[in-house]
Amino acid sequence: MTDRDHFTNPDAxxxxxxxxxxxxxxxxxxxxxxxxxxxxxxxQVPGAKLLLLADGRxxxxxxxxAFERRVLxxxxxxxxxxxTASRLVTLNLTRDLGMCCGGEMRVFLERVLGPERLVVFGAxxxxxxxxxxxxxxxxxxxxxxxxxxxxxxxxxxxxxxVLCEEPEAALPQLGIDAATYCVVATHSHPLDQAIVxxxxxxxxxxxxxxxxxxxRAKFLMRLRARGMAEETLARLRTPLxxxxxxxxxxxxxxxxxxxxxxxxxxxxxxxADGGGSGELGRARRRGAATEAAAQEEGG
Numbered sequence: 316m317t318d319r320d321h322f323t324n325p326d327a328x329x330x331x332x333x334x335x336x337x338x339x340x341x342x343x344x345x346x347x348x349x350x351x352x353x354x355x356x357x358x359q360v361p362g363a364k365l366l367l368l369a370d371g372r373x374x375x376x377x378x379x380x381a382f383e384r385r386v387l388x389x390x391x392x393x394x395x396x397x398x399t400a401s402r403l404v405t406l407n408l409t410r411d412l413g414m415c416c417g418g419e420m421r422v423f424l425e426r427v428l429g430p431e432r433l434v435v436f437g438a439x440x441x442x443x444x445x446x447x448x449x450x451x452x453x454x455x456x457x458x459x460x461x462x463x464x465x466x467x468x469x470x471x472x473x474x475x476x477v478l479c480e481e482p483e484a485a486l487p488q489l490g491i492d493a494a495t496y497c498v499v500a501t502h503s504h505p506l507d508q509a510i511v512x513x514x515x516x517x518x519x520x521x522x523x524x525x526x527x528x529x530x531r532a533k534f535l536m537r538l539r540a541r542g543m544a545e546e547t548l549a550r551l552r553t554p555l556x557x558x559x560x561x562x563x564x565x566x567x568x569x570x571x572x573x574x575x576x577x578x579x580x581x582x583x584x585x586x587a588d589g590g591g592s593g594e595l596g597r598a599r600r601r602g603a604a605t606e607a608a609a610q611e612e613g614g
Contacts, residue, residue, distance in 0.1 A: 355418030
């Protein structure tokens with residue numbers, strides 16, 4: 316490596332693949348631009364890549380000059396576009412950019428996102444089954460439970476982390492952001508309520524709780540009595556899970572995971588259209604797991 320640390324100061328000579336891996340690992344938002352087609356004279360060839368990081372730094376090159384400036388502008392636009400994951404841009408170098416090359420270049424831009432995270436509060440039977448299932452579909456799973464006999468790496472081999480700590484104390488180190496899904500399924504109603512209260516103050520993508528409709532009604536009543544706003548309460552998805560008639564912990568985990576994937580793919584309604592505690596959201600999800608199964612996890 317030269318004196319210039321390209322991980323601090325990326326440039327045209329930086330390894331785009333190293334930067335891409337690092338961006339995903341460190342959950343840094345980025346846009347990857349790849350030249351996919353070239354016609355006529357052009358400053359780069361198909362396969363050339365440029366990675367634009369959220370802070371404006373860039374690694375690699377797609378040719379420099381006016382063309383690269385336009386690609387960077389398009390990448391910045393894509394980074395700020397809600398719900399848009401990719402874009403195909405075609406530019407005639409002379410007509411569109413005033414360059415003398417005369418050729419045409421097509422660039423594919425795609426947003427780079429780190430693995431979505433799932434934090435499961437509760438190392439019980441449902442939490443264990445959910446961890447295994449969620450890891451299989453690409454979630455990085457963290458399990459949090461203060462019970463030493465339950466929160467062990469041996470019980471959760473698919474988890475990225477297993478924290479044997481009091482959940483409220485663990486919250487600051489979890490780094491919950493807008494790409495984090497949180498499921499509350501502990502053995503204690505008071506603990507569930509404390510965790511839910513804390514999570515609703517975070518930007519988490521999803522805050523869900525396992526339990527019965529009776530539990531839901533009591534929690535909402537208590538949270539309203541504490542002055543929590545209705546728009547905040549609407550973020551709580553409970554009872555959690557799609558309606559599939561789930562009974563066993565493994566089936567309930569499938570039901571919950573179906574809802575998480577539905578939110579990830581945009582096919583399950585979000586807070587704005589009743590995806591939380593609203594009537595529409597409840598109608599599209601299952602009621603309680605069976606009362607016995609919900610009670611097993613503190614439901």
